[in-house]
Structure formats: structure tokens, C-alpha cells
Amino acid sequence: MTAVDRLIERVDRLVTERPLAVIAAFLLVTVVFAGGLTGIQTSAGADQFTQDIPAQRALDEIDEEFETSIGGSATSAQVIVSDDNVLSRDALVRTLETQSRLESRSTLRVASTSSHADAIARQLDPAAESAAERRDAVAEATPAELRTAVADADAAGAVAPQVSVDYNPTAQRAGTAIVGITYDLPDAATTARVTELQTRSVDVVDSVPGNEAGENAILFGDGVLQSEITALLTDTAIIVFPAALILIVGFLIFAYRDPIDMAIGISALLLSLLWTFGFMGYAGIPFSDSLVTVFPLLLAVGIDFGIHIVNRYREERETGTGIGASMRTTTDQLLVAFLLVTITTVFGLVSNVVSPFDPNRDFGIVAAAGIVFTLLIFSVYLPAAKVLADRWRERLPIPEFGTTALGSGGSRLARVLRVGVDLSRIAPVAVVVLLLVGGAAGGAYGTGVNTEFSEEAFFPDQDRLETYADLPEPFAPTEYTFLDVLDLFEEEFEQNFGGSVTLYVDQSVRDDDALELIDRTTRNPPDTFETTDERRAAATSVVTVIDDRAAQDPEFASLVERNDRLGNGVPDRNVDEVYDALLDSPAETQARGYLAADRGSARIDYTIRPGVDNSEAVADVRELAERTPLEAVPTGSLVVNEAVIDLLTESAIRSLFAAFGLTALFLALSYAYLEGKAVYGLLNLVPVLVTVGLLIGSMRLLDIPLTPINAPILSVSIGLGVDYTVHFVHRFVDEYKSGLPVDEALDVTIAGTGGALTGSMLTTVSGLGVLWLAVIPLLRDFGILLALGVFYAYLCSILLVPSLVVVWGRYGGVVGLGLDGGLRDSGVETGR
Incomplete structure (x- = not known):
């Protein structure tokens, strides 16, 4: 007996022999975790993603050292x-x-x-x-x-x-x-x-x-x-959570069709959320925009686990098997699948710790902890609660409601689910090729997806707010001033968001050549910079302040001329004397905006041409910083935003490869250990790759840009995809090992597990998709992507996996899947 078998046997005994003690223990742990709820703080907005970026540090220093920030x-x-x-x-x-x-x-x-x-x-x-x-x-x-x-x-x-x-x-x-x-x-x-x-x-x-x-x-x-950003989170929660609750309860009624079973499932979901919230409080992880998506994700996995447990248990009970024996069979078969799903999902989530953004790292840690809690609760607590409830039903006059498994018998759902199995008998190669090509095409098309980051991206547009304004209290959103301020800055002031870039001169500017070097940065400007009549950059610095003052004050102009050896209007000796006179003039306030109080740093602002692409302007100011002899750091909101965008793609790809590599290695080793065939694990990954490809393509098709909030979606989609394929493949392998031919094993799998997957998909997609109602656009997009990821994973498990099994058995049995005999015994053609 393996270690996994011994673990499952121990869980079997606890669940079937001491269910009340199990429930009491879980409730006690819940009380402990509830103590962490009071420690939860809130962190929101774009600042979460810019803290460690050099351009942002330079921007912070400018805010501290200069009077004009x-x-x-x-x-x-x-x-x-x-x-x-x-x-x-x-x-x-x-x-x-x-x-x-x-x-x-x-x-x-x-x-x-x-x-x-x-x-x-x-x-x-x-x-x-x-x-x-x-x-x-x-x-x-x-x-x-x-x-x-x-x-x-x-x-x-x-x-x-x-x-x-x-x-x-x-x-x-x-x-x-x-x-x-x-x-x-x-x-x-x-x-x-x-x-x-x-x-x-x-x-x-x-x-x-x-x-x-x-x-x-x-x-x-x-x-x-x-x-206001915190208010946005609150408004989103007030609108989204009730809608999610209504949809989830509705689909749970469809999936469970029994109030007691549904109450057990909902209680398990609540425990998962409480444990995760409590963990956040104890760990000191603030609740942020990114973490809003953790809880629909936990609901998705929890609902999936709960429906699978109850559905598989009902299958056994329909055969006349007793309560304890039915639950033992259920846990024996599903706990391994749950463990595989949990670990692979955790890999997909934990891969976000390599992200350069703190909120994404927090997302990975909190979501991974929540998934582990979900595994424990739905693998031990829920089965124990189900056993205890059914035993009370036998002793008490409690009526039974819908107790048949989803997708069983000759129901309409069962006929729909058989489409994938039927196609695997008719044209398996065509199905596999079509879906693989579709996934590859989606991935190739999706490489052109846009990236986006800005403070205003965290706020809804005015039209969306007006749509919600007619809702009754407490659903009507707060009135936000940010949009009005943004409009005012963009329409009424020259220094608007995105209208300039800045060089932060991080060195003393008291040397004789300091002002000359600052002045040289404005000569021969790149095409993205606004220019003056003299073919200089339209820039503002301490040099321009000196020029303006000299034009108005003859005495000051004489001082500048005496200290201008080159005769170009820029002092190149006794610059401290020039500074003293400037700061003792009416131009003091303006000078303080471009010269630090200790004269240990300076600032140069460059105006960007209207209509210029932001990335081009940022590239030019970065090149200028490298070219000048000054120790200069490019900064400004445009530069900071572009730095975040540069990290986004790198972060998403790095997390994706980390998640895929860890998942592939784990599944191969797990199936080699459990079943003696590593190829079972690799078969799980093919539908996942198709899911990821379709999801990337959908992002571009739906014009959803890659943002810091949805950057984890690619790695998370691996975990979500594995969730569905593992359940299907694991059930198929169990049925096939019991002696059934391939087509009969697929029939049993699609009838039992396919029904549970459908119930899980409908509930999860509605629970995640309800984020479309979020006031915050970034959360709305992430909800859409999560729901699409689940839907694609479901379709691939139902349509692709049966044909993939047949094709591999037909052409790949020589490397260890060993399905040739099953195919021949079932009468399915093997290419003779």
C-alpha cells in the first residue's frame, strides 16, 4: 500500500466512522481563523504596482525635493x-x-x-x-x-x-x-x-x-x-457579491437538487472563504484589487469539488450500496484527483511569486493557501457532513429530494455530453487536429494583445457610472471626483497626465558645467519632443527659469552675462552666486520647482508632441538619459506606466512557463507513481495548452488588454484547465483499469464525471462571469477571462480528451499508454 493509499484510508475511516468529531474539529479551526479577520487592511490603486520601479523612486524623490511635484x-x-x-x-x-x-x-x-x-x-x-x-x-x-x-x-x-x-x-x-x-x-x-x-x-x-x-x-x-479606490472596491463588492450569490445558489440548486446537500456545500464554501480571509489577516497581506478575484476562484474550485463528491456518491448509492461504503468508494476515487488538481492549481498560482509586482505575489500566495484549505474542507469536512446527514435521514422522517447523479441515465444532458465520445468514434484524428490547430492559431493571434497600465485604468468611465447611478441604495455607486479631476487636468492645464516626461538629475548641480550640461539635453531633440523655433526641445528647467528672469531683470541679466564665458546665455562659472540671486528674486517659487533646496539635484521637464505614441516618447527620454553625461533618471507618469507595461509581458510569460513546467513535471511523476504510466500526466496537458491558446486569442479578439490585475490569468488558466482534464482522465483510467474497453470506459466517464463537470462549469462560469458587473473595469475583464478559461477547459475535457485517448491508443500505445488491446476488444478501428 502506497503512502497515498494509507492517507486515503485514514480519511475514509475518519469520514465514515467519526463524522461528528470531524465536523467539530473543522468548526474549531474556523473559530481560530476568524480571529484573523480583524487584521485585514486595504491596499488599492496603481501605486501597488510601481513601488520598486526606479522611475517611481525618482518621481518620489522629486515630490520630496521640489516644490512643484x-x-x-x-x-x-x-x-x-x-x-x-x-x-x-x-x-x-x-x-x-x-x-x-x-x-x-x-x-x-x-x-x-x-x-x-x-x-x-x-x-x-x-x-x-x-x-x-x-x-x-x-x-x-x-x-x-x-x-x-x-x-x-x-x-x-x-x-x-x-x-x-x-x-x-x-x-x-x-x-x-x-x-x-x-x-x-x-x-x-x-x-x-x-x-x-x-x-x-x-x-x-x-x-x-x-x-x-x-x-x-x-x-x-x-x-x-x-x-475613492477603496470605495470602488466596496461598490464592486456590493454589486457583484449578491449577484454572484443569486447565480451560484441557482446553479447549486440545479446541481444538488436537495436542500440539505446544498446547505452542506454552501457551508463548505463559507469555511473556505473564512479560512482564507483569516489567513490574510494573520499573514498581514492587505486586501487589494488583485485579491478580489481570489474569492470567485475559490468558489469555482470549491463548487467543482463539492459537486464531484456528491455526484459520485449518488452514483454509488443508486446501485444500492450503503452510506459508508458509497462514501469510501467516492473518496477512494476522487481524493487522488482532488490532490492532483490542488497541487497543479497551486503550481499555477504560486508561479506568480516570480512576478515583480507585490499584489500579484500576494495573489499567488493567498490563492494557493485558499486552494489548499478548499482541498482539506471538501475532501474531509464535506464527506463527513454528507455521511452524518444521510444517517440522520435514515433515522428521522426527513424526505429525500433529487438524489440522482447529474448526466446519468437517458437524460437530455446525458445525450448532449456524449457528443465528444461519439466524435471520438467517428473522426478522432480530425477532432484532435482541429482543436490543436485552433488552440495554436488562438495563441499566435493573441501574441498581439495590448498591454495597459495607468491610474485612470482603475476607474470606470462616466458612462458605466451613469448606468449604475439609477440603482437603489445601497447598490448605487459613490460619486467619484477622480474622473472630474482627470478631465480638468487634461483640458485646463498644460501639465496634464501623459503630456510630458522628466529627467531627474541625481547629482550636484553646483559645478561650473552643470547648467551647460542641463542646457545640452535640450539640443537636437528627438521627434517625439515638442520643439521651439530654435530647434530645441520645449523644456522647462532651472536654465529656462534663469533665462526668463534675465529677460525681466537687467541686474540679474548682467550677473548671468558676467558668468557666461561661452556667451550662450547659460552661466558656466560661479553658478552658486547665480542661484543665490535667482532664489532672492520673485522667481524663487518657480526655481524651487526645478532646483533642490540643497542644490544636490535638479529636474528637467520635456513636453511631448500631441498624438505621439507613449512608448516612443519614453524610449526617447530613456535614450537621452543614457546619452547625457549627467547622472539622470527618466521619470514622470508616462515613464512609470511604460516601465510597468514592460514588466507585464515578461511577468506573464515567466509565470506561464513556470506554471506549465511545474505542472507537467508533477503530473508525469504523479501518474508514473500512481499508475506506472507517466504519459497519463502528459495527456492532461494537451487540452490545457489548447485552453491557454484559446484564452490568449480571446483577449485580443475582445480587446481586453494585459494589465497588472489580469497578468496571472495565463498561469491560473493552467490550473483551471488541469482541474477539468484531471477529473476526466483520472475517472477514465480507473474505469479502464477495472477491465472495461476504451469506448465503454469513456461512456461511463462521460455519464458520471461529465455530468459533474457540467454542473461545476455552469456554476463556476456564472460565479466568475458575474464580475462583469464590477464597477472597476480591470476586475470586469479578469472575471470575463476567468469564466472563459473555465468554459474552454470544460469544452476541451468533454470534446478533446475522448478523441485524444483514442488517437493515442491508436498511434501511441507503443510508448506506454497500453490501449491497443482495449481498442481492439471494443471493436473500435485501430487503423487496420
């Missing part, structure tokens, strides 16, 4: 104010009053605020230190004084960067402006703390007369963003 740091926020004219007296007073209330509310921990109104007020009263004093200076100025102050602030370069692109300096008009907020928080401040402060800041902004938060004064920052 690119992406916005965790301890900063912006208020986007709109008005008929944000440069009018009333609008300036309202803006400064907003700043004053934010700064004066000590509980908000606001360190400073900044705006175009600040710069204008300082022109009126350079001694005004607080926002309230600057507000009073604007309120008390004469119209002529105010107009002069606006012109002077504009000349100093302090107005245009803070207002929208409709700014008219002559008319002194603009429709929108940005107020910057910096919070006095330690680097270790939690997201929850930042979110709390920014949420409370919204109330303060709304308290200013004339402000309507979310309308003409929208506060946006990392905390608000994280809050």
Missing part, C-alpha cells in the same frame, strides 16, 4: 478652483480665504498652501506673512494696484503655471486655478491618516462662502484617491 506626494493635495475669472478680486479673496482656513485649522496639520493668489498678494504687500494678511491686501487694493500686481506676478512667472491654459495675460483672465496644500506629516504616516486629513480638508474648503466642494472647489490628493 509631478504626481503629487502622499502628504500633499490640490484644490482645483473654478470661476468666471480666477484672477478677479472676488475669486482671489475666496482663494486666499480658503488657504487661510486650511492653514489656521491646527487639527488639519497643514504646513503650507500656495496659489497664484499668493504671488499676486505678495506683490501688493511683501510683508504679508499669513494667508489672512494676503487676503486683506487683495481686498483693500485699488483696481489699478491689483491690475499692476497681477502683471508683476505674471512677469515673475508665478501665474501661468498655476492657472488653466485659457489664461489671457493681457485681459488678465483664466477660468481655473490650482491651490497646493502640503501637510505636516512624517514619512511613516499611514494612508488612513492622510485620507482622514484630506477628507476633513474638504469640509473646510466647503465652508468658505462661494465654494461648493466637488463643484467649483475640488480637493484632490493621494488620500482622497485611495479613499
Whole structure:
């Protein structure tokens, strides 16, 4: 007796002889796992996928070292104010009053605020230190004084960067402006703390007369963003979970047709979820967008296991066998298949630990642990509960409901399921060739699938939100400001998302040649960069700030000229003296955006031509970083997103090969150990390859891009595909070994296991496919892909495996499958 046989024998005894003790033990373990539920935290959004990318680290350093950030740091926020004219007296007073209330509310921990109104007020009263004093200076100025102050602030370069692109300096008009907020928080401040402060800041902004938060004064920052992404997860769960529950219960009723059996199956599913949630809490793994898909996946495998157990048990009971003996036969046959399915699925999931993204690694770990829990619960707890329930039925007057196996007898389902077996008798070679070619064609076509990553990809489009807006509470989704902010940045401001790339100069810029080297990066720009009349890149740096100031200030221009040995307008000696004068001028604020306080780093922004492909622009700025003698790191949202995209394909392919290699090796060794024929394991993999090929092709056909959320789909599809083929092949091998000819063994397999596979497929596809209702588009796409993966795996197991068995027996028996005799005994032609 092998170790596996001894393990199964021990499970048999526990399940049939001590079912009540088994149930009590599992409930006790559930109580322990429930203690971990309180430790679950939430992590969401694009930041999860960018933490370890050099371009993101450079972006974070820019946020810390410069006053003008690119992406916005965790301890900063912006208020986007709109008005008929944000440069009018009333609008300036309202803006400064907003700043004053934010700064004066000590509980908000606001360190400073900044705006175009600040710069204008300082022109009126350079001694005004607080926002309230600057507000009073604007309120008390004469119209002529105010107009002069606006012109002077504009000349100093302090107005245009803070207002929208409709700014008219002559008319002194603009429709929108940005107020910057910096919070006095330690680097270790939690997201929850930042979110709390920014949420409370919204109330303060709304308290200013004339402000309507979310309308003409929208506060946006990392905390608000994280809050909205968390709300998206909640809204998705509120919509998806009830729909999934209704569909799953409906199909479970079809599969079980008995309320007691269904209650046992649902209780086992709940235990699986509780154990997995508890594990997450104890392991300190945060609940993220990626992990939303774990739970439909666990439901899929759990439903599959439960239906197989109950269906196989019913087959035995229909022969008149007793409760204990029927369950022993069931577990003897299915536990090996469950073990194979679990281990191969775990391989497919654990392969994600090689992913460069933390959320995908967490997904692999949590899903693998959940699948192992599912194996234990459905292999031991559910059989014990079924045995105990049926024994009570015999002693108590409890009526029986539907107790026949799915697909048995001459039912309509049984006739449909026989299509694959019938085709294996008529044209097995044609079936195998057709499906193999289809899978290969799908895989080849799918190599052109797009990749996508951006912060906005985590948010639904406005049309989808409007579709859900009519739902009653609590299903109606939250009102999100992110979409409005994104539109405003793209439509109203020049520095919009995706409009520029940046070089972070990570070295001291105090040497004589530092400014010359920065200036050289703008010469002979690539075609993707916007250019000026002088064939230079349209760039902003400390050099351009110096140029602008020199054009406005003759004294400063003279200083620049004295320190410009080459005569090109760029200081190349005594640069510290030039910096001192620049920072002591009205251009200080603008200079601080491109020169670090310790002058140990600098920043250069390049504008991208409209309509240029993002990947081309990123490639050009990367080449520029390599070419310049400066120690420069390319960064900006475009560069970060492209870096994630570069890793996506590599990660997906690496996980796919790891999953396939581990699965192939394990199945071959397992069947060699269990049945003495490694080729049985390899036969399982052929339908899986077809499934993966069809799935990749479907991604491109349905225009579903590869994203960080669905990157694990290829490796997961191997586990899902093996699930169905293992059940079919394992049952067939058992029936064939019992002495049945091949065609009769296939008949028995399709009648019993085929019915269970159908019930499992319908329930799983509906449970996973309901993610199509998710508010988050990435989750919707992942749900569609998971459901398609299950459906393709089911079709391949029903249609391809019977013909594959016949073809291998006809042409490949010489290498060890040993089906020649069975084929001849059954009367199936073997090519004579």
C-alpha cells in the first residue's frame, strides 16, 4: 500500500466512522481563523504596482525635493478652483480665504498652501506673512494696484503655471486655478491618516462662502484617491457579491437538487472563504484589487469539488450500496484527483511569486493557501457532513429530494455530453487536429494583445457610472471626483497626465558645467519632443527659469552675462552666486520647482508632441538619459506606466512557463507513481495548452488588454484547465483499469464525471462571469477571462480528451499508454 493509499484510508475511516468529531474539529479551526479577520487592511490603486520601479523612486524623490511635484506626494493635495475669472478680486479673496482656513485649522496639520493668489498678494504687500494678511491686501487694493500686481506676478512667472491654459495675460483672465496644500506629516504616516486629513480638508474648503466642494472647489490628493479606490472596491463588492450569490445558489440548486446537500456545500464554501480571509489577516497581506478575484476562484474550485463528491456518491448509492461504503468508494476515487488538481492549481498560482509586482505575489500566495484549505474542507469536512446527514435521514422522517447523479441515465444532458465520445468514434484524428490547430492559431493571434497600465485604468468611465447611478441604495455607486479631476487636468492645464516626461538629475548641480550640461539635453531633440523655433526641445528647467528672469531683470541679466564665458546665455562659472540671486528674486517659487533646496539635484521637464505614441516618447527620454553625461533618471507618469507595461509581458510569460513546467513535471511523476504510466500526466496537458491558446486569442479578439490585475490569468488558466482534464482522465483510467474497453470506459466517464463537470462549469462560469458587473473595469475583464478559461477547459475535457485517448491508443500505445488491446476488444478501428 502506497503512502497515498494509507492517507486515503485514514480519511475514509475518519469520514465514515467519526463524522461528528470531524465536523467539530473543522468548526474549531474556523473559530481560530476568524480571529484573523480583524487584521485585514486595504491596499488599492496603481501605486501597488510601481513601488520598486526606479522611475517611481525618482518621481518620489522629486515630490520630496521640489516644490512643484509631478504626481503629487502622499502628504500633499490640490484644490482645483473654478470661476468666471480666477484672477478677479472676488475669486482671489475666496482663494486666499480658503488657504487661510486650511492653514489656521491646527487639527488639519497643514504646513503650507500656495496659489497664484499668493504671488499676486505678495506683490501688493511683501510683508504679508499669513494667508489672512494676503487676503486683506487683495481686498483693500485699488483696481489699478491689483491690475499692476497681477502683471508683476505674471512677469515673475508665478501665474501661468498655476492657472488653466485659457489664461489671457493681457485681459488678465483664466477660468481655473490650482491651490497646493502640503501637510505636516512624517514619512511613516499611514494612508488612513492622510485620507482622514484630506477628507476633513474638504469640509473646510466647503465652508468658505462661494465654494461648493466637488463643484467649483475640488480637493484632490493621494488620500482622497485611495479613499475613492477603496470605495470602488466596496461598490464592486456590493454589486457583484449578491449577484454572484443569486447565480451560484441557482446553479447549486440545479446541481444538488436537495436542500440539505446544498446547505452542506454552501457551508463548505463559507469555511473556505473564512479560512482564507483569516489567513490574510494573520499573514498581514492587505486586501487589494488583485485579491478580489481570489474569492470567485475559490468558489469555482470549491463548487467543482463539492459537486464531484456528491455526484459520485449518488452514483454509488443508486446501485444500492450503503452510506459508508458509497462514501469510501467516492473518496477512494476522487481524493487522488482532488490532490492532483490542488497541487497543479497551486503550481499555477504560486508561479506568480516570480512576478515583480507585490499584489500579484500576494495573489499567488493567498490563492494557493485558499486552494489548499478548499482541498482539506471538501475532501474531509464535506464527506463527513454528507455521511452524518444521510444517517440522520435514515433515522428521522426527513424526505429525500433529487438524489440522482447529474448526466446519468437517458437524460437530455446525458445525450448532449456524449457528443465528444461519439466524435471520438467517428473522426478522432480530425477532432484532435482541429482543436490543436485552433488552440495554436488562438495563441499566435493573441501574441498581439495590448498591454495597459495607468491610474485612470482603475476607474470606470462616466458612462458605466451613469448606468449604475439609477440603482437603489445601497447598490448605487459613490460619486467619484477622480474622473472630474482627470478631465480638468487634461483640458485646463498644460501639465496634464501623459503630456510630458522628466529627467531627474541625481547629482550636484553646483559645478561650473552643470547648467551647460542641463542646457545640452535640450539640443537636437528627438521627434517625439515638442520643439521651439530654435530647434530645441520645449523644456522647462532651472536654465529656462534663469533665462526668463534675465529677460525681466537687467541686474540679474548682467550677473548671468558676467558668468557666461561661452556667451550662450547659460552661466558656466560661479553658478552658486547665480542661484543665490535667482532664489532672492520673485522667481524663487518657480526655481524651487526645478532646483533642490540643497542644490544636490535638479529636474528637467520635456513636453511631448500631441498624438505621439507613449512608448516612443519614453524610449526617447530613456535614450537621452543614457546619452547625457549627467547622472539622470527618466521619470514622470508616462515613464512609470511604460516601465510597468514592460514588466507585464515578461511577468506573464515567466509565470506561464513556470506554471506549465511545474505542472507537467508533477503530473508525469504523479501518474508514473500512481499508475506506472507517466504519459497519463502528459495527456492532461494537451487540452490545457489548447485552453491557454484559446484564452490568449480571446483577449485580443475582445480587446481586453494585459494589465497588472489580469497578468496571472495565463498561469491560473493552467490550473483551471488541469482541474477539468484531471477529473476526466483520472475517472477514465480507473474505469479502464477495472477491465472495461476504451469506448465503454469513456461512456461511463462521460455519464458520471461529465455530468459533474457540467454542473461545476455552469456554476463556476456564472460565479466568475458575474464580475462583469464590477464597477472597476480591470476586475470586469479578469472575471470575463476567468469564466472563459473555465468554459474552454470544460469544452476541451468533454470534446478533446475522448478523441485524444483514442488517437493515442491508436498511434501511441507503443510508448506506454497500453490501449491497443482495449481498442481492439471494443471493436473500435485501430487503423487496420
